Amino acid sequence: MPEVSPDQYLALFRDMWRVRKFEQALEREFKRGKVPGMLHVGLGQEATLAAIAHSLRKEDGIFPDHRCHGLLFLKGTPGKKIMAELFGRATGICSGKGGSLHSADASVNNFGDNGVQGSYMVTALGVALGWKMQGKNNVSAVVVGDGTSGRGEWHESMNLASVWKAPVFFICVNNGYAISTPVGFSHATEDLVDFAKSYKIPAVQVDGNDVLASFQATQEAVAHIRAGKGPYFVEYKTWRWQGMFSGEFRPAEEVKYYKEDHEPIALAKADLLKKGIASPEQLDAIEKEAEAEIEEWVSYAQNSPLPDPAKATANVYIGWEVESWQS
Amino acid sequence: MAVITTVQALNDALGLMMAEDQRVYCLGEDIGKMGGDFGVTRGLYDEFGGERVRDTPLSEAAIIGAAVGSAMVGMRPVAEIMFADFIGTCYDQVVNNAAKVHYMFDGQFRAPIVIRTACGGGFGGGPHHSQQIEGWFMNVPGLVIVAPSNPHDAKGLLIASIEDDNPILFLEHKALYRQKGEVPEGKYTVPLRKAKVVRPGKDITVVTSMKTLYDAMAAANELEAEGVSVEVIDLRTLRPWDHQTVLESVARTGRAIVVNEAPKIGGLAADVSAVISEEAFSYLKAPVMRVCGLDTPIPFSLPLEKLILPDKDRVKQGILKVCGK
Ligand SMILES: Cc1ncc(C[n+]2csc(CCOP(=O)(O)OP(=O)(O)O)c2C)c(N)n1
Numbered sequence: 001m002p003e004v005s006p007d008q009y010l011a012l013f014r015d016m017w018r019v020r021k022f023e024q025a026l027e028r029e030f031k032r033g034k035v036p037g038m039l040h041v042g043l044g045q046e047a048t049l050a051a052i053a054h055s056l057r058k059e060d061g062i063f064p065d066h067r068c069h070g071l072l073f074l075k076g077t078p079g080k081k082i083m084a085e086l087f088g089r090a091t092g093i094c095s096g097k098g099g100s101l102h103s104a105d106a107s108v109n110n111f112g113d114n115g116v117q118g119s120y121m122v123t124a125l126g127v128a129l130g131w132k133m134q135g136k137n138n139v140s141a142v143v144v145g146d147g148t149s150g151r152g153e154w155h156e157s158m159n160l161a162s163v164w165k166a167p168v169f170f171i172c173v174n175n176g177y178a179i180s181t182p183v184g185f186s187h188a189t190e191d192l193v194d195f196a197k198s199y200k201i202p203a204v205q206v207d208g209n210d211v212l213a214s215f216q217a218t219q220e221a222v223a224h225i226r227a228g229k230g231p232y233f234v235e236y237k238t239w240r241w242q243g244m245f246s247g248e249f250r251p252a253e254e255v256k257y258y259k260e261d262h263e264p265i266a267l268a269k270a271d272l273l274k275k276g277i278a279s280p281e282q283l284d285a286i287e288k289e290a291e292a293e294i295e296e297w298v299s300y301a302q303n304s305p306l307p308d309p310a311k312a313t314a315n316v317y318i319g320w321e322v323e324s325w326q327s
Numbered sequence: 328m329a330v331i332t333t334v335q336a337l338n339d340a341l342g343l344m345m346a347e348d349q350r351v352y353c354l355g356e357d358i359g360k361m362g363g364d365f366g367v368t369r370g371l372y373d374e375f376g377g378e379r380v381r382d383t384p385l386s387e388a389a390i391i392g393a394a395v396g397s398a399m400v401g402m403r404p405v406a407e408i409m410f411a412d413f414i415g416t417c418y419d420q421v422v423n424n425a426a427k428v429h430y431m432f433d434g435q436f437r438a439p440i441v442i443r444t445a446c447g448g449g450f451g452g453g454p455h456h457s458q459q460i461e462g463w464f465m466n467v468p469g470l471v472i473v474a475p476s477n478p479h480d481a482k483g484l485l486i487a488s489i490e491d492d493n494p495i496l497f498l499e500h501k502a503l504y505r506q507k508g509e510v511p512e513g514k515y516t517v518p519l520r521k522a523k524v525v526r527p528g529k530d531i532t533v534v535t536s537m538k539t540l541y542d543a544m545a546a547a548n549e550l551e552a553e554g555v556s557v558e559v560i561d562l563r564t565l566r567p568w569d570h571q572t573v574l575e576s577v578a579r580t581g582r583a584i585v586v587n588e589a590p591k592i593g594g595l596a597a598d599v600s601a602v603i604s605e606e607a608f609s610y611l612k613a614p615v616m617r618v619c620g621l622d623t624p625i626p627f628s629l630p631l632e633k634l635i636l637p638d639k640d641r642v643k644q645g646i647l648k649v650c651g652k
Pocket residue numbers: 040067115116117118144145146147148149175177178179240
């Protein structure tokens with residue numbers, strides 16, 4: 001296991017708070033009707049997200065899923081441009097044309113989410129293949145939820161990544177449920193890592209609420225892929241706070257376990273204190289700073305203009321324009 | 328100029344582009360050593376190796392996904408889907424990614440891919456190896472559909488498609504693969520989104536593509552003797568198709584029929600006839616007619632298949648009816 005320095009640990013802790021505050025602010029604004037469309041948030045999955053972000057380089061590719069708003073800014077895109085995109089504003093990273101489910105930033109090789117869950121599993125394979133053919137050693141990282149792993153594309157991409165030794169990092173976020181369906185109910189195994197093993201891909205399972213364990217597993221995965229040894233698979237066992245759309249359908253003791261006893265930020269905080277890496281005051285200050293930063297992004301988004309109407313018909317084709325309304 | 332088949336012309340185009348541009352590579356099922364089901368990639372494996380002529384399993388979604396992803400980082404993939412009918416297995420990849428990445432991320436990415444696929448009926452291929460599938464994709468903004476009718480255009484359009492920055496569905500009609508024609512050596516392009524008036528005429532415009540061009544030509548030649556002068560247009564790009572060439576023709580002839588192998592409902596012919604009616608109504612001396620496949624799947628047995636597809640006689644009947652004869 002690679003050692004994690006106190007500074008690195010604190011940086012992970014700080015980014016967990018930034019993800020938490022981002023998603024909480026977003027959910028609040030969504031409920032106020034300021035964020036259009038649908039919203040899924042990554043609350044409860046902060047450790048997994050921070051661990052991934054801290055293991056990838058800027059030039060590595062990321063295919064973030066619907067609970068990865070945090071990854072978008074942790075990857076290096078200015079957070080205010082992410083927030084503005086979610087608000088559907090002109091200043092958003094895709095000029096307001098993508099929204100939560102389609103936010104990409106080519107400048108940091110974020111290839112965007114897909115509203116058709118997981119379709120990009122094979123796009124990630126293609127990015128990896130392209131880079132391999134070009135002699136680059138970037139990693140193409142793709143986030144897939146437990147429910148989404150039922151798709152054929154998952155199997156097609158794992159098989160071919162293995163055959164082609166393509167640099168794909170399969171990030172399996174197993175939070176226990178699809179919308180409402182428990183993973184063990186709808187898959188042949190509760191341990192999705194089993195599938196990857198059958199495709200001869202090195203694959204491990206990790207407690208996705210334990211930021212250090214997640215970080216270390218991710219570091220090993222990325223090092224393996226970057227060394228040209230082909231794909232790697234990590235299953236992060238975690239849990240999401242959000243039921244899906246509304247209400248809570250999961251057993252009360254399970255909710256309590258994940259929100260209190262095994263909550264990722266609290267776990268990290270206790271560990272940081274125990275190890276004497278920071279004082280309670282320092283850790284509280286980190287939380288406050290994160291909150292202030294995110295609220296700035298919210299006001300930036302709210303005060304940003306709506307998209308230029310010309311954007312509606314822009315960039316459909318390359319080389320010619322589509323017809324607009326005629327008088 | 329050499330006289331070669333459509334298959335050889337396509338093969339020529341691929342070989343030229345792969346030699347010229349390192350970014351161009353092919354992927355698909357059995358396209359390597361074997362050269363593909365129809366031989367379009369024959370010899371390319373020996374010339375360029377397995378990295379650039381890449382065999383895949385029956386994983387159509389991964390074929391298109393890998394093409395799109397690699398195109399997003401600068402490659403120029405030419406993906407082969409063995410039979411067009413199979414494209415349902417990767418429909419989502421074509422419609423929701425290939426055709427949308429440029430728009431939904433507001434121009435940050437491009438997906439300059441070519442999806443080559445063998446389509447069309449008339450040979451007893453049955454329900455899953457015979458369909459004309461452009462109708463499945465007519466409603467997909469961002470996608471370009473190209474469909475050559477002869478060896479010369481096949482080569483020029485394929486080169487133009489590989490060089491184009493949009494995602495392109497490139498339809499190859501199986502009945503035309505072995506057809507021979509004069510094809511220039513070396514590199515040339517045939518413009519995309521440009522239809523061609525193949526046969527000038529005065530009385531009626533017949534809009535065709537791929538194999539139906541030959542049905543229309545045969546009908547036109549027979550009708551010449553009966554005193555009907557038929558103009559025949561080959562669309563060459565099916566979406567977005569060339570309104571101008573068609574409308575100019577209809578403005579001259581005042582009559583139009585649209586021929587298409589696929590069923591009428593919601594298909595290419597529906598769109599072409601709607602545009603003619605919308606834009607050239609004042610020139611029309613008769614309603615626009617569609618001569619299309621019937622609203623059935625493609626049956627296996629040849630006489631049944633013949634019953635449901637348009638042919639020379641059905642085009643001829645259509646022309647006579649629209650001309651009031
Ligand atoms: C192809 C597809 N099928 C269904 C949906 C609707 N849908 C959105 S999220 C979801 C569940 C996803 O579960 P999982 O992958 O476990 O992700 P989680 O939300 O639990 O993080 C479903 C069924 C979709 N968007 N795309």
